[in-house]
Amino acid sequence: MTGITHAYDTFQPTHYDIFIDINRGTKQISGKSVIDGDAKQKDIFIQQKNMEIESVQADGNDVPFEVDNKKEAINITLPKAGETTLAVTYKATLTDSMMGIYPSYYEVDGVKKEIIGTQFETTFARQAFPSVDEPEAKAKFDLAIKFDEKPGETILANMPEVRKENGVHYFDTTVRMSTYLIAFAFGDLQSKITTTKSGVKVGVFATKAHKANELDFALDIAKRAIEFYEDFYQTPYPLPHSWQLALPDFSAGAMENWGLVTYREAYLTLDPDNTSLDTKQLVATVITHELAHQWFGDLVTMKWWDDLWLNESFANMMEYVSVDAIEPDWHVWEMFQTSDVPAALQRDATDGVQSVHVDVEDPAEIDALFDSAIVYAKGARMLVMMRALVGDDALRKGLKNYFAAHQYNNAQGNDLWSAVGEAAGMDIGGIMNSWLQQPGYPVVSASVVDGKLALSQQQFFIGAGEDKGRQWQIPLNGNYDAVPTIVSDKTITLGDYAELRQAAGKPFRVNVGNNSHFIVKYDDTLLQDILDHHEELDAISQLQILQDLRLLAEGKQISYASIVPLLPKFADSHSTVVNAALYRVANDLKKFVTPGSDEEKQLQVLFDKLSAKEVARLGWTPKAGESNDDQLTRPYVLNAALYAKNADAIASAHDLFTKNASDLSNLSADIRPYVLRNEVKNYGSADLFNNLLNEYRKSSDASYKQDLCVALTATPDAxxxxxxxxxxxxxxxxxxxxxxxxxxxxxxNDEGQQAAWDWIRNDWQWLDDTVGGDMEFTTYITVTSMVFHTPERLAEFKAFFEPKLNTPGMTREISMDIKVVETRVALIESEKAAVNAAVAEIVK
Known part of the structure; x- marks a missing residue:
């Protein structure tokens, strides 16, 4: 949408004095926003949303204004352009949408309480104070907050409190920053605080519904992460403190407000004595993601939302770089390979997907940019690819120069490529733009043609796709000397295959390490050579074989049935990443069978065969001193055994439940969801159901609550x-x-699908009213599309969502998800018989 004027084009703020008075009882806000700035013309506008504007003054005098709610603006006519001080007096209400200034609700010992927090990204600061609410409009802020204060309450903000007068809390002047990063919160909080080597105060804050030791893990990770980033970026942390705050109600995962990072409780607080390793890894990467932003996004901010990826992709890569540095034994890059990589490859293969960089102007469309599989996962993969090309020394030098050149200001993608490219002596921009400016990715076909080893690239699609002849500059990372570092041609020939194979002494492969964003289709000769030596391959390479074959099958470039006989080859692996890829394929086979059918019984036998040896080796109970791989693999194989209806597995889980019935939270978190779900599915009753639901209501342990959700939603009882x-x-x-x-x-849940689908269709308006302003709202469409796989459900999905296609912010998601379900239905129809025959052949 070209031609939209930004508020920043009309008025450029330099400093805010903000006073906000919040009454929790009436949910009313009254405030005054005083803004020094440069009016570029006499007719200007600033932003507000859902406010009652009482007066607007310029340099102490009333001036004409008009509120435009549709544009979320206050149109102001000034006597003159130039340096001006605006003063806007206003009233507003606390929201219950988890956007703007809002209450979070929780209970302590059965008593209902609330704390007030904020969420201003993307365009919700304008619900809290009139402002130029655009990322480019950086300014300094003096914040003063008054509220109906009770004894012992804590108030936090981006900067330290400097004084309290007449019930008003005054905070130190911020550095130059964007409005969406302003934050404050108050309520009855507990905290733990430490100090980094360089003197930065680091604190973790949460409600008193949590045990004190639930703050320890986050405090340790946050402190060490800031110390790591100061060293890696070679740029000091720019604020006096870094507060991490868990909010009981929070729409996103976490938010990088400068100096006051806010989190869902599930991503900050955890029980150090009973939390699974994968949950600890997840919490650590969320914390380090947000702290990476304190430089990349906060110190230097994208100029406009079309460069959102610049913030998110980089933080997504750095969360792994930092955790790998501070907890090297976790091998956290394996988590990247089992979560971000498959998410990016799956999403990016659907025609119509957004590119990493997307032009956007309409505020209603901005939230739709937060496609986690693209802006976060694919973008991070692009940067991992870039890091592998240039090396850490050049990356760190480039980043240091980038921060020095743009600190407290705004930047665009090309500014980063220039800085890193100059440090590396490479045209990084040319390589990266071929990936960032166009959607999708290539499949590289490797084949022996007339005795020669040949490579070609073509865009890969899952489902129908229009081939527009896109080409990429591909870092090939081959294991033969003849393979070039980068290929941009459609086709290349590397030489005589027999000679190359003999000289190398190993099967030919490209994308070794799985760091580049493409998949490989080997011809039968090359693939068989790899499979014959698969046990010699490292875990990532084994994952990659299964990953690429699965995607090729979904793209109908090979038969799905051809993968089935390969699964037992990988079933005895002790590696988490191999098991993750193996069971991703195995679980995908469930869509080819009808629940309760003979074909499903065959598939259950296959699951039993795949998991039996590892279940026997690992058992149900975590052992002291066992490897990380064993801890992380156990859930995959136990889940498989339970799907297989293995009698010993069902009985073992029931036995564990019975022994821990007096306090189910004491069940080892590694296996707890499987034990609880098994009980509900196989030994369920109304009493058990109500007891577990009551446990869910009572508990403040987010990990335990998630396990209870897994169990309760699995009930077969209508x-x-x-x-x-x-x-x-x-x-x-x-x-x-x-x-x-x-x-x-x-x-x-096969028994619950109809009821859930009826609910969302009947109560869509309630859902829209409740979470419709949330950037994650469209993911309700996404998760529905991930489950449906029959022609009947496809028809219902289209009938319900197609009329909503023109809803701002939902168009791309609906059109893509219709394609996703159409593609899955077509695949099942064409492959069902062959897949089930292949399963039968293995288990007979």
């Missing part, structure tokens, strides 16, 4: 499913922030 769906709109039981997981759980 009456209990109906009761559960009634709780979907009861915020006292299921918070809106957590509802998507409950919806997805019931939708994925």
């Amino acid at each position: 009456k209990l499913i109906a009761e559960l769906i009634e709780k979907f709109e009861d915020a006292e039981t299921i918070k809106p922030q957590d509802l998507r997981a409950w919806y997805r759980g019931v939708l994925s």
